[in-house]
Amino acid sequence: MNKFVNIAIVGLGQVGIYLYNELKIKKKDIEIKTGKKIQIVAISARNKNKKRKFNIDKKIFYSNPLNIFKEKHVDILFECVGLSDGISKKVTENALKKKINVITPNKTLIAKHGDYLAKLAEKHNVNLEFEASVAGGIPIIKTIKDGLFTNKINKVYGILNGTTNYILTEMEKTGETFDNVLKKAQQLGYAEPGNPKLDLNGFDAFAKVRILSALSYNSLISKKKCIMEGIENIDVKDIKIANQLNLRIKLLGISEIINGKLFETVHPCLVGKNTYIGNVNGVMNAVITHGKPVGETILQGEGAGPGPTSSSLLSDLVSILRGGIKNPFGISSNKRKKAQVLNNNLYTNSLYLRFEVNDKSGVLSNITNRFAKFKISIKRIIQTPDKKNKKATIVIITHKTTEINARNCLSIFKKNKNILKFPTLIRLYN
Numbered sequence: 001m002n003k004f005v006n007i008a009i010v011g012l013g014q015v016g017i018y019l020y021n022e023l024k025i026k027k028k029d030i031e032i033k034t035g036k037k038i039q040i041v042a043i044s045a046r047n048k049n050k051k052r053k054f055n056i057d058k059k060i061f062y063s064n065p066l067n068i069f070k071e072k073h074v075d076i077l078f079e080c081v082g083l084s085d086g087i088s089k090k091v092t093e094n095a096l097k098k099k100i101n102v103i104t105p106n107k108t109l110i111a112k113h114g115d116y117l118a119k120l121a122e123k124h125n126v127n128l129e130f131e132a133s134v135a136g137g138i139p140i141i142k143t144i145k146d147g148l149f150t151n152k153i154n155k156v157y158g159i160l161n162g163t164t165n166y167i168l169t170e171m172e173k174t175g176e177t178f179d180n181v182l183k184k185a186q187q188l189g190y191a192e193p194g195n196p197k198l199d200l201n202g203f204d205a206f207a208k209v210r211i212l213s214a215l216s217y218n219s220l221i222s223k224k225k226c227i228m229e230g231i232e233n234i235d236v237k238d239i240k241i242a243n244q245l246n247l248r249i250k251l252l253g254i255s256e257i258i259n260g261k262l263f264e265t266v267h268p269c270l271v272g273k274n275t276y277i278g279n280v281n282g283v284m285n286a287v288i289t290h291g292k293p294v295g296e297t298i299l300q301g302e303g304a305g306p307g308p309t310s311s312s313l314l315s316d317l318v319s320i321l322r323g324g325i326k327n328p329f330g331i332s333s334n335k336r337k338k339a340q341v342l343n344n345n346l347y348t349n350s351l352y353l354r355f356e357v358n359d360k361s362g363v364l365s366n367i368t369n370r371f372a373k374f375k376i377s378i379k380r381i382i383q384t385p386d387k388k389n390k391k392a393t394i395v396i397i398t399h400k401t402t403e404i405n406a407r408n409c410l411s412i413f414k415k416n417k418n419i420l421k422f423p424t425l426i427r428l429y430n
């Protein structure tokens with residue numbers, strides 16, 4: 001790459017426009033650090049006249065980003081649109097085929113098409129970097145690809161979504177319902193105002209888990225259907241009960257090698273209040289890796305927002321400007337193997353189960369007999385009567401059991417007239 005480096009930014013939303021401004025402010029600093037003079041030669045979004053946080057140079061604006069390739073020489077392109085397919089994929093593909101380096105914060109694009117795009121980058125001898133796609137400003141991808149490169153990683157997990165962590169933290173702090181706290185998160189810009197579903201249902205965290213697995217185990221991105229649960233059904237009642245048990249609810253993304261097989265999941269977990277992960281609160285993210293011989297490594301920081309995201313995008317930029325072509329997933333794509341995947345039914349946990357029941361004799365023994373039949377041993381029972389309404393809440397904490405066994409055991413409670421709704425299940429994290 002010569003001394004003058006031409007840059008294009010496609011997508012000028014929250015991230016793209018912040019990055020545009022940062023590149024202008026930090027141009028000199030980047031030159032001092034890398035010896036390269038960067039220049040933004042093209043920008044693209046849907047609407048040229050939209051009011052944006054920072055003024056843009058309309059002379060270099062493209063409504064169709066594909067026209068940039070016809071008219072401008074570009075060395076590095078930032079894809080900041082955010083779709084898993086469509087224009088995000090088209091622009092990235094086109095750029096790589098034209099030997100243009102690509103940097104993206106787009107986890108859905110990488111989780112879905114990362115293997116294909118990495119091969120394309122390798123074939124055309126350019127870089128495809130995506131540090132900002134997982135945990136915003138936390139440099140977890142470079143940590144796995146470079147810092148921990150020679151370790152055998154067997155587990156990577158953490159809090160990978162700031163929106164859900166904020167909501168759970170606020171529900172515990174204020175005792176407010178999920179819906180009320182969600183509204184507050186939207187007002188503060190922590191949750192998307194239109195459709196926050198992909199954060200809340202675990203999808204966002206799951207895309208990140210898939211990217212982390214591929215990097216950690218040198219494998220191709222898994223496509224298997226996994227256990228993915230979000231926080232939409234977490235009741236403030238469960239948060240209060242957890243509090244009494246010295247536990248806290250966190251949405252964890254987990255990738256682990258169990259008996260030589262890959263297991264990936266996202267679901268709410270009960271964790272000890274005195275554990276590290278139990279104290280990562282608010283919009284913070286944290287990623288924990290277990291490797292040999294290094295042991296446990298923890299990175300914590302802001303997992304979203306234009307500032308932290310730009311920090312990672314600029315770190316990718318500097319890495320490219322310093323020179324060299326790197327394999328997007330750390331090793332050559334044809335050396336990455338398809339991971340053998342663990343059957344979801346064999347996933348094993350202690351369980352927290354909350355039953356809402358009619359306060360009648362025989363109901364508790366009904367439940368415990370069912371547990372005995374499935375050899376699920378009970379660690380603790382807490383029964384709270386609601387005398388006025390002749391109802392009771394029964395919370396049962398079990399010893400470890402498999403998903404399939406728990407599912408089969410609980411299935412009967414769908415049609416029991418004394419059990420007022422199907423029990424709430426939250427897995428305990430060791």
Ligand SMILES: NC(=O)c1ccc[n+]([C@@H]2O[C@H](COP(=O)([O-])OP(=O)(O)OC[C@H]3O[C@@H](n4cnc5c(N)ncnc54)[C@H](OP(=O)(O)O)[C@@H]3O)[C@@H](O)[C@H]2O)c1
Binds near residue numbers: 064107303
């Ligand atoms: N926001 C965060 O905190 C955060 C954190 C980490 C990672 N990310 C990732 O960063 C990426 C961008 O997120 P964002 O929050 O900045 O999204 P956003 O605010 O929705 O911005 C999307 C941008 O893409 C533009 N766009 C849409 N369709 C286009 C098309 N066909 N051609 C050209 N431009 C088009 C939009 O144009 P208009 O502005 O004209 O509508 C808009 O500027 C996503 O992959 C996201 O997952 C975001």
